[in-house]
Amino acid sequence: MSSYRPLHDGWTLTSHDLAATPATVPGCVHTDLLAAGLIDDPYLDDNEDRLAWIGxxxxxxxxxxxxxxxxxxxxxxxxxGLDTVATLTLNGIRLASTANQHRSYRFPVRHLLRDGDNELTVHFGSAYAYAEERRAALGERPGAYDEPYPFIRKMACNFGWDWGPALVTAGIWRPIGLESWSRARLAEVRPLAHADGTVDVHVRVERSTEEPLALTAEIAGVTVEARLDGRATVIPLRVPDPELWWPRGYGDQPLYDLAVRLGDDEWHGKIGFRSVELDREAFGLKVNGVPVFVKGVNWIPDDCFPTRITRDRLAERFGQATAAGVNLLRVWGGGRYESDDFYDLADELGLLVWQDFPFACAAYPEEEPFRSEVEAEAREHVSRLAPHPSLVLWCGNNENLEGHADWGWQDELEHRSWGAGFYHDLLPSIVAELDPARPYWPGSPYSGTPDAPPNDPASGTIHIWDVWNREDYTRYAAYRPRFVAEFGFQGPPAYATLRRASSDEPLTPDSSHQKAIDGRAKLLRGLGAHLPQPETFDDWHYYTQLNQARAMAFGVERFRSLMPYCMGTIVWQLNDCWPVTSWSAVDGDARRKPLWYALRRAYADRLLTVQDGELAVVNGIAEPWSGELHLIRHSLTGEPLAKEVVAVHAAPRSVVRVALPQSVAIPDDPARELLTARLDHSRTLVCYAEDTAMAFPPAAYDAHVERSSGGYRVIVTALGVLRELAIFPDRLDPDASVDDQLVTLLPGESAVFHVTTARELDTRALTSFPVLRCVNEVRP
Structure with missing residues (x-):
């Protein structure tokens, strides 16, 4: 019988000038120092900079x-998990040294253990010192940041990113313990399931005996016994008539319990039966033979300190993703391989997972010890994640192929290694060996062949960053891509998040953490002609959040309207790891930004969007969408000036384009008219001019507030047009939230907002500036 004993108690932390301080394992230095009251919260004010010495x-x-x-x-x-440059000593005897946060380790120690007290120490060298030493030995490599992260196998964004702080961690960040066993143990179980119900269960054992071993595998009432004479075998199983696993929106997610036994050593996991294919020319995913339009978001580590990311926290974040219509998470290459909880939840919810290997935005050395470390970590995680039906793609890196081709790296490298051998040779060979039914893609952006321009919209995946960095968001309309794996636009976090993170009085636009180069200027420049230039903090906050929401809705709608030529969008980004102005839809304190609400509309199953003088009817579900499309040109007083009714039929999962009749396509006075299009319960509203050129009347409305279960109902009835109506209840209660944002009402129309809060709120404040906002508001 094997036994496992965690070693999580009684730890202390010391350094050259810190006496023994209680430490939590799993954990890290930053969280231990914070818990001991020895440092201020790294996420607040400018504490990040003042704590750089820790790394x-x-x-x-x-x-x-x-x-x-x-x-x-x-x-x-x-x-x-050891983060990262660790030397382990047991009872004064050095066990090993490690330098890879992405790996696990196992060391035989029975010969070193004593009857009675035993002392275990884990000494962590500076990740900076290690990386800089390797850089000096191997030669500089170009990258997006002046940080040495390519020279250490550690979460790259620990060294800072254009949305994240430089908080270089150290610590025992995942469980540690003693496992005792006899004769043999299960070293690896790697089930490969197929849509026809077959499962090839690859088993590898570690053994101290050469006697034959008895293995048993069981699933859905099917049991197979096998005899193992060596150290590895494959046990074939077949489940008759399996229920297929589908992405959310395409079917159910049945999971099957699989058990593998070697004596009293057992492995338990859940698997799903499905097939996945990648169209390598156009870049599109098929699951069970059905093309899937990807409505994705990019995922970054949800906290700089991973032990604070619980299953409940992941479930909350995944719930926010699914409620916004998302069906895929891209685990971005500057982070890490995520926890078992992450992939288990994705399996249960039908969220597809695109997994980058952890390489991002830099040239990486391929010399030893890095090549062996990369191979070891890749083998471990490809095997670990193979059972998960949600995982549909392995991707070699983020933006490194583009960097080598387009960012001037070749001159800087002077023929030094930069990672090509990883992305085109080592990693695909590991995936082909250990996970052959799951597709591999060398990197993103990538156009399908090494000699093609990586960011070519005509094939493969592209990243669009001229928008935000240089161009107005309307430039998205100039793109006709096959698949957009990254595109984004910044906006500040929620007011309550910003208020918690900054001690400034009063708050200003400079109060928000901003890591992007020239980010504050780009926020203002991005308003362009769309919205007024803000004169106060409150205006800056509302306008820049609104502009972020509009920019991303514009891009998503554009690319969805191109289906099936374009088969996916992955918005940068779902989440944040701390309170910051960034591209996220959910901020670092888990509050939904206006972008989240706009994304929910843009990712809705059925969408109406005006594109290139046409109305695109986007039907994203398996049933046809038929009916009468009502197109009305209105005055700003709500009067219908022209109306057209067009019969439409959109087949399942298709797009139909309807040319706008001239009577509604061309206004008499663009500044005083707008267009609505309605089909069943879906409506879109488009102004003929930018908001800054519209002759909106001063906002007039009746607002009524009543108590409801869990909070309040706010009923707003428009007496005149209300443009982008929003309520921000977190200004009154940091824990309050609202179910909708950014609603445009015509005269006589009403909207009902449900505010969730446990507090008594000032109802007058709830319906007044700056809690209730619209573009054409009247200031107090």
């Missing part, structure tokens, strides 16, 4: 535990 300091974790000899032959120290 350049050496740290030692130490614990004492008791142990007594048992009946087992072997005892291993199992380290699931």
């Amino acid at each position: 350049r300091t050496e740290w030692t974790y130490r614990t004492t535990f008791t142990w007594s000899p048992d009946e087992h032959e072997r005892t291993d120290l199992v380290c699931e």
Whole structure:
């Protein structure tokens, strides 16, 4: 019988000038120092900069535990995650040194254990010092930031990004413990399931005996026994008439319990039966033979300190994604391989997962020890994640192929290695060996062949960053891409998030963390002719949040209207790791920004959008969409000036374009008219001119507030047109939220907002500036 004993108690943390301080394992130095009251919160004010010394300091974790000899032959120290440059010592004897946050480790230690007290120390060298030493030895490599992250196998964004702080961590960040066993143990179970119900269960064992071993695999009442004479085997299973696993919006997500037993050592997991194919020319995913339009978001690490990311926190974030209509998460290459909870939740919810290998925005050395470390981590995680039906794509890197081709790297490299051998050779060979039914793509952006321009819209995946960096968001209309894997536009976090993160009085646009180069100027420049230039903080906050929402809705609608030529959009980005102005839809304190509400509309199953003088009817579900399309040109007083009714039929999962009749396509006075299009319960509203050129009347409305279960109902009735009506209840209660945002009402129309809060709110404040906002508001 095997046994496992966690070693999570009694740890202390020391450094050259810090006496022994209680430490939490799993954890990291920053969270330990914060818990001890020795540092301020790194996420607030300018504390990030003042705490940079932590990443350049050496740290030692130490614990004492008791142990007594048992009946087992072997005892291993199992380290699931060490961050990063670690030297382990047991009872004064050096066990090993490691330098890879992305790997787990197992060390035989029975010969070093004592009956009674035992001392385990884990000394962490500075990740900066290690990376800089390797850089000096191997030669500089170009990258997006002047940081040495390519020279250490560690979460790259720990060193800072254009949305994240430089908080270079160290610590025992995943469980650590002793496992004792005899004769044999299950070292790896790698089930490969297929849509026809077959499962090839690859089993690898570690053994201390050469006697034959009995293995058993069981699923859905089907049991197969096997005899193992060596150290690896494959157990074939077949489930008759399996229920297929589907992405959300395409079917159900049935999961099957699989158990593998070797004596009393057991492995349990859930698998799903499905097929996945990648159209490598056009770049499109098929699941179970059905093309899937990807409505995706990019995922970054949800916290700089991973032990704070619980399953409940992931479930909340995934719930925010699915409620916005998302069906795919792209795990971005500057982060990490995510936790088992991440992929388990994706399986259960039908969220597809695109997994980047952790390489991003830099040239990476291929010399030793990096090549062996990359191979070890890739083998571990490809095997670990193989059972998950949600995982549909392995991708070699983020933007490194583009960087080498287009960012001037070749001159800087002077023929030094930069990662090509990883992306085109090592990683695809590992995937082909261990996970052959799942597609691999060398990087993103990538056009399908090494000699093609990586960011060519005509094939493969593209990233669009001229918008935001240089161009107005209307430039999205000039693109006709096959698949957009990154595009984004910035906006500040929620007011309550910004208020918590900054001690400024009063708040100003400079109060928000801003990591992007020239980010504050780009926010204002991005308003363009769309919205007025703000004169106050409150205007800056509302206008820039609104502009972010509009920009991304504009892009998503454009690309969805191109289906099936374009088969996917992955918005940059769903989440944040701290309170910051960024491209996220959900801010660092988990509050939904206006972008989230706009994304929910743009990712709705059925969408009406005006594109190139036509009305695109986007039907994203398996039933046809037929009916009468009502097109009305209105005056700003609500009077119908022209009306057309057109019969439309959109087949399942298709787009139909309807030319706008001249009577509604061309206004008499663009500044005083707008267009509505309605089909069943879907409506879109388009102004003929930018808001700054519209002759909107001063906002007039009746607002009524009544208590409801869990908060308040706010009923707003427009007496004149109300442009982009929004309520921000977190200004009154940081825990309050609202179910909708950015609603344009014509005269006589009403909207009902449900505000969730446990507090008594000032109802007058709830319906007044700056909580209730619209573009054409009248200031107090």
